[in-house]
Amino acid sequence: MTHLSGADAILQSMIQNGVDTIFGLPGGQLDHFFDAMYQSSDKVRTICSRHEQGAAYMAYGYARSTGKVGVYTVVPGPGVLNSTAALCSAYATNTPVLCLTGQIPSRSIGKGYGELHELPDQLATMKSLTKYAERINHPSQAPAIVNEAFRALKSGRPRPVSLEMPMDIMGLQSDVKLLNAFVDTPTEPDPEQIKAAAKLLGSAKSPLIIVGGGATHAAPEVQELAEMLQAPVSSFRSGRGIISDDHYLGVNYPTGHRLWAEADVVVGIGTRLQLQQQFWGVDENLKIIRIDIDPVEIDRINVPEVGIVADARRALRALIPMLEKENINRSSRKDELDALKRDYWRRIQKVQPQMSYLEVIRQELPEDGIFCDEITQVGFTSWYGFPVYKPRQLITCGYQGTLGYGYATALGVKIAHPDKPVISVAGDGGFLFTANEMATAVQYNIGLVTIVFNNNKFGNVQRQQKEWFGGRLIASDLHNPDFVKFAESFGAAAYRTNSPEGLREFIRKGLDHNGPTLIEVHVEEDMATPWEFILTPPVRG
Structure with missing residues (x-):
């Protein structure tokens, strides 16, 4: 047990989970938290913005470019509401952003007294915008709730989370038992689904791979799969760079549109496949394989031929050796794809x-x-x-x-x-x-x-x-x-x-x-x- 304030219990729990930078704006409900950051300035860097949306967007940029959790802290009410556009962006792009907001005094929550920065139900508002939101009502609760927030941030589909603590609880001293950092165990794929995907891909004549942000950490495996299949790899925004544009199999979005027309098997890895399925079209001659960490995403628009719910890297590491046994002999498509890429580059x-x-x-x-x-x-x-x-x-x-x-x-x-x-x-x-x-x-x-x-x-x-x-x-x-x-x-x-x-x-x-x-x-x-x-x-x- 360690004797800590509520603010320090939150901060130390975040530091346990690898947080080294926090963006934010000070204010009355956060006084104790900013003092805690001052006293731990050897472990965590504080970047003070000039507006709440700036703090949230900075945390978003930090997380989006690193894959690590981006943290920002703002006062409740208008402060947190000012930051919610960034939370919307984080939700849309599956980016791990943690919003820590203060709260009005605990005795006043839900009473409608008209306390400074009071919202009718701030926690309910934040739950509607995030993957996980919770209030910490006592310093001793902080380690477990912070770890639960990091579980939501790092396991399954990453999306933003929100935590709040009343201002009087931030200053309250109590015995606190700090916990080890949350460690995620990636979802393993179903062997039967891997086998079905390997058979379908192994005989494909014109395979195509579409990648999104969910494949970012599996870039080497995506390239290995693409080279085995001689399959072009296309993406729209979040998947850019998973296969370098310098590689002959890496094609831009309009070139992917052209290749979609002749593909017989498409593998979507960590992508919604929303634009392709809704706008490019599907038919009975196109077989789709989906690999996604989110089970809800697999058949959101259409039911795929094979749906693999798993971490992209784990799924591809299982798929590649299985595909080696099923794959037909394939000639390099370098000359063909280089010519196609030059043509589209000329057009744009x-x-x-x-x-x-x-x-x-x-x-x-x-x-x-x-x-x-x-x-x-x-x-x-x-x-x-x-x-x-x-x-x-x-x-x-x-x-x-x-x-x-x-x-x-x-x-x-x-x-x-x-x-x-x-x-x-x-x-x-x-x-x-x-x-x-x-x-x-x-x-x-x-x-x-x-x-x-x-x-x-x-x-x-x-x-x-x-x-x-x-x-x-x-x-x-x-x-x-x-x-x-x-x-x-x-x-x-x-x-x-x-x-x-x-x-x-x-x-x-x-x-x-x-x-x-x-x-x-x-x-x-x-x-x-x-x-x-x-x-x-x-x-x-």
């Missing part, structure tokens, strides 16, 4: 000026660097037009499409990877959602390079207003600050250009600079639509 060059800018970014960002997108024209185009070489090198917000998530998320990525180059892109609209976090970037000397594409409009919205509503423009033109002066006012380095080659020069300066850099790219003309290669038509069924 018409998406300008996005492709020209992305080409410069890719050339200047070292191969181990990380690229963070945004809900912007360059970000959309990067999903298929930016080569990615390793997992977790393209950071997105998944299907939530959370406009404005990018800048603060990228700060979290850079904090997690101080020795790797990180570049984020943003539009002028989305950037201002968390541009206040430039103060955080300067305060903590976070060496992120941010490129803001400025056309003084919500580009996607305005395109739709022109094309769908006869040019009746409303709320899509923007008034912006001088972004260079804005960044310089915080103490960041800042530059402006209107060309790809100008961008090249300033990326080099930014990557060499010891601190945050903003580059404004002024875009006069309308950008070409990127959607032709994303909203692709059905090819089956």
Whole structure:
């Protein structure tokens, strides 16, 4: 037993589970927790943001780029509600983010007294947004409940969790028995399902592999399977880099669309297969094998021929030796696929000026660097037009499409990877959602390079207003600050250009600079639509 406050019981339990960085904002209900972090500053680093959504997005970026749990702490009520857009992104992308929030005094919960930051039922609200949410009502409960939160974060399908503790309990001293860290045991596959998958794949004439974020940790096994089958590997966002775009079997999203039309067996590994099944189409000539840790996901849209509920790496390690016994002789498809990839690369060059800018970014960002997108024209185009070489090198917000998530998320990525180059892109609209976090970037000397594409409009919205509503423009033109002066006012380095080659020069300066850099790219003309290669038509069924 150790005598600890409630706040310290939570913190020490988190440290036991490997937490070394916490993002957050102080406030009355968190005073004891911030004091606990101060007293354990040799074990845990505290990054203070300028807004709750910034703290949550930073934790999201930290977790998304590492696979480790990202932790943030905010006050209850409006504080935690300010952070929930990031929780939505974490839920959509299966990212392990832990929200720790304070609470009003324990005697007042549920009474409706009107305490500072009181919500009608905060715990119920958080349960609706997370995989697991719980209140810790006494310091002695903290180790077990924290471990249960880490069980939810690390076992099965990872998704965000939320913990809360009343402010008076945070200050309460009690004997506490700390526990060892939670250790997950990955789900093993059903041998009969593995055997069925091996037989189906072994005789496939045109196999295709689709990967998502659930296959990130199984990249070597995915490549081994792909090479055995000579099967192209396609992904949309989260699976990018599991097979390098430099590998002839690694194909981008529109090329995957073309290959879906002729595939006879598809293996979906750690992916919803939502776009492929709902929009590309299925028919009786297409057999689908699903490998997913979440049993609910296996037949959410269609019932697959074979459904394997298991950890992706465990499933592939069981499948590969079984497939060796069933597999037909296969010739290399390198020449065929290289030609197909060149053809699609030529086609997407018409998406300008996005492709020209992305080409410069890719050339200047070292191969181990990380690229963070945004809900912007360059970000959309990067999903298929930016080569990615390793997992977790393209950071997105998944299907939530959370406009404005990018800048603060990228700060979290850079904090997690101080020795790797990180570049984020943003539009002028989305950037201002968390541009206040430039103060955080300067305060903590976070060496992120941010490129803001400025056309003084919500580009996607305005395109739709022109094309769908006869040019009746409303709320899509923007008034912006001088972004260079804005960044310089915080103490960041800042530059402006209107060309790809100008961008090249300033990326080099930014990557060499010891601190945050903003580059404004002024875009006069309308950008070409990127959607032709994303909203692709059905090819089956």
